[in-house]
Amino acid sequence: MLPGIGVFGTGNVVKVIVPFLREKGFKVEAIWGRTLNAVEEVAKELEIPFHTNKIDDVLLRKDVDLIFIICSPNLHAQIAVKALGIGKHVLCDKPAGLCQGEALKMVRASQYYPSLISIINHSLRFLPAFGQMRRAIVDGYLGQEGEITVCDVRVQMGSLLHDAYDWLCDDTMGGGVLTLVGSHVIDLVSHLTSQRAVRVHGVIRTFTKTTDYVNGIRHISSPDFCAFQMEMSGGALVTATLNNHLPASFSQEVLICGQAGHLMVRGGDLYGRKSGSTKEDVIYLDVEDLQRGGAINSTAANAIPRPYMKGLFKMIGALREAFLPVEDKRGWVKEPVALAATFEDGLYVQAVIDALKKSNANREWVKVNVITEEPDPDPLLSAAVRRSTISM
């Protein structure tokens, strides 16, 4: 039987996901929002039977077995760790948390409850074009493995901000193009190339500090532009340009070059060209209609770019499969979501984001360091304790 779902968050994405979850047969039992006013409105609009502004009131419900965390990143770790601790499956929006320390707590929780499903919403992995791209790379379209030379990613889109001040304006709460789009790019290219970032360099900027809606004493600290380079473990070089200065448009191109050819995903379509070939191969064209069944409110559908939404829908489809086999006593298997980003992947992405922020601050290349122990909250105190222990 499909698990009952508890949703954390009241953003536009929620308005897209809830109808789609129902279409797939899931029951959405409860929703949490930061304020009662906001969550009441969304619960009414989406006809969700229970709403609250208390986290535990959703987590402890008996009819909720799967948690969708789609709120501001500063709450991700807290909710995810608690949910796993009381035996609930978790799908957590990207990025994993605000820093590696938070992401590591999530990893620990997922390792402690290995039978529970715990995945990060890096939905592009599920977009068919990228599935095909990965298969082509594994099959040697670009040459032998390790022969990948350059990955170039470009995302051009409008502002990520809403018409009011909220966490999206705030760098310290996880807003901005690096955490919200860059995290996807880091996960995607690492997944596609089977290589991990070793050393990175980034330029992160906030050009638009005020808008018609955010001005006066408040200003925007979340970045609206980011360009970064990553040296990968297998020798590939990744360059990415993420730009929020093209209002009302969205274009995303992912190019991967190897000695034997190149592959390019534009939007949801995959093109390729083998070296020496006189023409471009059209490997996959995305003609499937997202709006089938009419379940998706078209204005809400504009909330997230098409490739991300489509990947998310495919991922929810995989999640459904994970819960369908009835012969399994536990009621679920993990295989259908094996493709999904794990909390470990989330920790790695967070490590790269931390390195990019440090690179930007210090204008230097920074080695990616995935932590395995929680950072010491007060290194000076600890050192003093060590000294006093030694002197005793």
Next chain:
Amino acid sequence: MLPGIGVFGTGNVVKVIVPFLREKGFKVEAIWGRTLNAVEEVAKELEIPFHTNKIDDVLLRKDVDLIFIICSPNLHAQIAVKALGIGKHVLCDKPAGLCQGEALKMVRASQYYPSLISIINHSLRFLPAFGQMRRAIVDGYLGQEGEITVCDVRVQMGSLLHDAYDWLCDDTMGGGVLTLVGSHVIDLVSHLTSQRAVRVHGVIRTFTKTTDYVNGIRHISSPDFCAFQMEMSGGALVTATLNNHLPASFSQEVLICGQAGHLMVRGGDLYGRKSGSTKEDVIYLDVEDLQRGGAINSTAANAIPRPYMKGLFKMIGALREAFLPVEDKRGWVKEPVALAATFEDGLYVQAVIDALKKSNANREWVKVNVITEEPDPDPLLSAAVRRSTISM
């Protein structure tokens, strides 16, 4: 009367330019090549009456008044300085030279003979789409001046190498994507934004070190990939990705964003969008046919990408106008080529290239330093001399 032309170089570009020069009414009197064999062949094919492998034999000819330097960059400065010194006009291919020292010598020569025309072949300035883009920026399409936020340039193309080992394979002779394409990009964005690079960061790579034609004891040292960022004097941030790993194709996109809108040149066409507008403006479509008059050999036309060739043709048209006004006693005026890149511009571009190379070598941001004095060839010796002078 139009001046007689002496051409330096025997590459494919020469085979495109010479017929076009004739179509415009110029007489090509002499050609120089590195080897007699090579130059003899090209002279015969292009029906140029005089050929030689001695530089002076072209420069000293009485029927030659305008020099086209389209050979390897290591010879640019030497030929340009000599030509100006004996009163000949010079069009010199980019980059100005191999280093700032060479470019500075060219600047000095052009300053010493200010009435002579001395321009660098940064032909994209003459491409109509970029002329329109510059006008739109000046007219405030992107907002007030200084409100430019991001310029993003992407050039994707095939290999720059020929089917044999030559200077294009050699970094120290000026080969590679940074000097040959990057120099254009640096000049173009500086020209379009009326800002200059202050601080730069670059990643320069040679992924393809051998080919079917270059292997064994020889290998390729010229870069085939380059990604760089430039902080501009007016606050704009430039990002550029130049990629030689897409065989048999060419795509070039120049995006400039401001607070009030953005402008994008794709190929030879200009698009724009004002903030708040619901649709993209098609500002300029390049429908003019390059092949008019049949003057251009189509295989040769593949030698340089269309926007560069078209810009070059427009520049030659301007050069023609410069020599047309008969009422001027000297026989030429500089106004029609006022748009062209000067040798000073060439020095600036060279300073940026030098800074990018240093940035790549040291993995750091580097301040752009345009030299005004020739670098000391032996700083240790000079210091010793100064010390001995002081002690005397």
